[in-house]
Amino acid sequence: MPATIPHPTPSAAPLAATAPDALLEFRNIRIVYDNAIEAIRDVSIAVPEGSIVALLGSNGAGKSTLLKAMSGILYTEEGVVENGSIRFRNDEVHRLAPDELVRRGIVQVPEGRRVFAALTIDENLQMGGYTRTGAEARERRDKVFTLFPRLHERRDQIAGYMSGGEQQMLAIGRALMTDPVLLALDEPSLGLAPLIIDRIYEVIVRLRDELKMTVLLVEQNAQRALDIADYGYILETGRVVLDGTAKKLKANEDVQEFYLGVSSAGRKSLREVKHYKRRKRWLS
Amino acid sequence: MQYLIQLLISGLAIGAIYGLIAMGFAVIYKSTGLVNFAQGEMTMITAYIAWTISTTVSGNVFVVAVGAILAAVLLGLVIERLVMRPMLGEPVFATVMVTIGLAVILRSAINFIWDAYPHGLDVGMGRGIVHLGGIGVRTGQIAVIATLLFLLAAIWAFFRYSKVGVAMRAVAADDRTALLMGISATRVHALAWAASSVIAGIGGVFFALSYDLSPAMFQLGLKAFPATILGGLDAVLGSGLGGLLIGITENLAGGYLGSGMKEVAGFAMIIVVLMVRPFGIFGERDIERV
Numbered sequence: 001m002p003a004t005i006p007h008p009t010p011s012a013a014p015l016a017a018t019a020p021d022a023l024l025e026f027r028n029i030r031i032v033y034d035n036a037i038e039a040i041r042d043v044s045i046a047v048p049e050g051s052i053v054a055l056l057g058s059n060g061a062g063k064s065t066l067l068k069a070m071s072g073i074l075y076t077e078e079g080v081v082e083n084g085s086i087r088f089r090n091d092e093v094h095r096l097a098p099d100e101l102v103r104r105g106i107v108q109v110p111e112g113r114r115v116f117a118a119l120t121i122d123e124n125l126q127m128g129g130y131t132r133t134g135a136e137a138r139e140r141r142d143k144v145f146t147l148f149p150r151l152h153e154r155r156d157q158i159a160g161y162m163s164g165g166e167q168q169m170l171a172i173g174r175a176l177m178t179d180p181v182l183l184a185l186d187e188p189s190l191g192l193a194p195l196i197i198d199r200i201y202e203v204i205v206r207l208r209d210e211l212k213m214t215v216l217l218v219e220q221n222a223q224r225a226l227d228i229a230d231y232g233y234i235l236e237t238g239r240v241v242l243d244g245t246a247k248k249l250k251a252n253e254d255v256q257e258f259y260l261g262v263s264s265a266g267r268k269s270l271r272e273v274k275h276y277k278r279r280k281r282w283l284s
Numbered sequence: 285m286q287y288l289i290q291l292l293i294s295g296l297a298i299g300a301i302y303g304l305i306a307m308g309f310a311v312i313y314k315s316t317g318l319v320n321f322a323q324g325e326m327t328m329i330t331a332y333i334a335w336t337i338s339t340t341v342s343g344n345v346f347v348v349a350v351g352a353i354l355a356a357v358l359l360g361l362v363i364e365r366l367v368m369r370p371m372l373g374e375p376v377f378a379t380v381m382v383t384i385g386l387a388v389i390l391r392s393a394i395n396f397i398w399d400a401y402p403h404g405l406d407v408g409m410g411r412g413i414v415h416l417g418g419i420g421v422r423t424g425q426i427a428v429i430a431t432l433l434f435l436l437a438a439i440w441a442f443f444r445y446s447k448v449g450v451a452m453r454a455v456a457a458d459d460r461t462a463l464l465m466g467i468s469a470t471r472v473h474a475l476a477w478a479a480s481s482v483i484a485g486i487g488g489v490f491f492a493l494s495y496d497l498s499p500a501m502f503q504l505g506l507k508a509f510p511a512t513i514l515g516g517l518d519a520v521l522g523s524g525l526g527g528l529l530i531g532i533t534e535n536l537a538g539g540y541l542g543s544g545m546k547e548v549a550g551f552a553m554i555i556v557v558l559m560v561r562p563f564g565i566f567g568e569r570d571i572e573r574v
Contacts, residue, residue: 073463130467
């Protein structure tokens with residue numbers, strides 16, 4: 001339960017999670033892999049329309065699992081949503097096929113970009129527009145090209161030979177081709193130079209502010225994510241341990257210490273960190 | 285000289301049949317990442333169905349062609365749905381073993397459904413002889429070479445320009461990400477099986493036209509497989525051309541070195557080519573930098 005964090009502030013029941021105006025909502029969801037491994041335990045997350053919601057946490061916390069459930073591809077890894085539901089515009093969607101979810105406007109940019117390496121940039125974008133008609137796809141492509149002029153310059157090149165930053169832009173552009181209402185990004189800053197990350201993040205903010213898109217941003221890089229997010233959730237070993245507005249999270253001592261890497265009380269020894277972790281595990 | 289040209293032409297003709305079946309291998313490999321060891325058997329079944337249509341319904345060449353193509357589509361779809369789809373997500377090795385099992389079943393099906401005797405497929409065409417500069421060529425041979433060239437061009441354009449063709453390449457490259465883009469991998473797989481069945485089936489029907497139908501016809505698959513390896517398993521066009529190369533090599537070796545060499549020549553060439561280019565002549569290396 002979220003309320004068990006040692007230091008101040010966790011809201012007892014995540015308020016937004018039951019908000020009726022949420023565009024996407026994970027409601028008390030439990031996800032199990034291979035009938036044995038519980039990856040997500042009783043997680044509730046709400047993504048209000050037109051906002052950027054950050055999903056933070058370290059490796060293996062279950063962030064990507066939630067995104068896979070959202071996109072309907074859990075089954076490819078023998079994963080199942082056992083309890084709870086995922087709701088999009090108040091419809092239950094966690095049993096829908098991936099292509100139906102894309103048609104409804106849910107799309108994700110997968111971790112590690114995963115552009116189709118042997119295809120050209122143009123063909124990659126065409127695949128993003130697979131569920132749309134030819135005319136719609138062409139219109140979307142022009143929009144993507146205005147957002148990322150670099151892609152237009154190199155449109156006939158093989159995607160696999162582009163730099164990491166360009167591939168990330170292509171992966172985002174490809175997702176935008178589906179004409180999404182909700183765009184989820186799985187660690188868009190992974191392995192990129194700080195300057196490139198800045199540009200990617202600028203685009204994410206523009207998507208919210210100019211195109212009124214809703215963004216679910218999964219990150220390990222909490223500092224970056226909280227700088228642009230409206231609301232944040234912190235996941236640890238498959239459960240939400242803390243949530244709140246981005247501002248509140250940034251001010252939280254624990255978040256500062258363990259996710260933002262700043263310490264208010266000077267340097268702390270490793271023993272205290274371990275102590276914190278252990279205590280939290282016992283309490284939660 | 286005339287002997288050489290004669291050998292080349294008949295080599296091209298049989299090579300075009302290998303090429304068509306080899307393209308069948310490559311279409312499935314390219315979009316599903318599997319080697320379908322039942323390709324030769326599927327080819328044989330389509331040819332037998334064409335023969336049944338020609339003897340029971342009508343010997344008209346168009347009726348037989350349309351009927352055989354529809355039957356091949358159906359055969360591909362049924363096999364994909366009943367046999368391959370349940371294996372989705374299972375290890376590749378297990379899935380390939382399933383195609384070997386399927387091959388044996390289809391091979392025996394010939395004896396259950398039809399019989400073990402050779403038959404001639406006669407649609408009133410293809411056996412006539414045209415003289416080109418003093419060299420006699422059967423019209424069926426010309427037709428099969430022309431068909432191969434036409435399909436090579438059509439398939440090249442399909443994979444290059446059509447949305448579905450690009451989607452097949454995308455699914456082959458990364459099916460999980462294709463799913464995330466809303467591309468239904470199962471539909472793409474089904475399409476690949478149907479297309480492969482038709483392309484190879486055309487080869488089988490041409491073989492039956494030029495030679496005859498027999499339960500040993502599945503061995504065409506064994507001849508076409510080296511053509512695919514030679515051209516590159518993921519290269520549909522390369523596989524077609526690989527078929528021509530194997531056909532010519534076989535015929536020249538058979539004509540000049542004795543008929544015993546005919547069977548060996550193609551495989552000898554494969555060994556040499558694969559030593560130099562392990563991906564096949566036209567196969568793509570994986571892009572390493574990703």
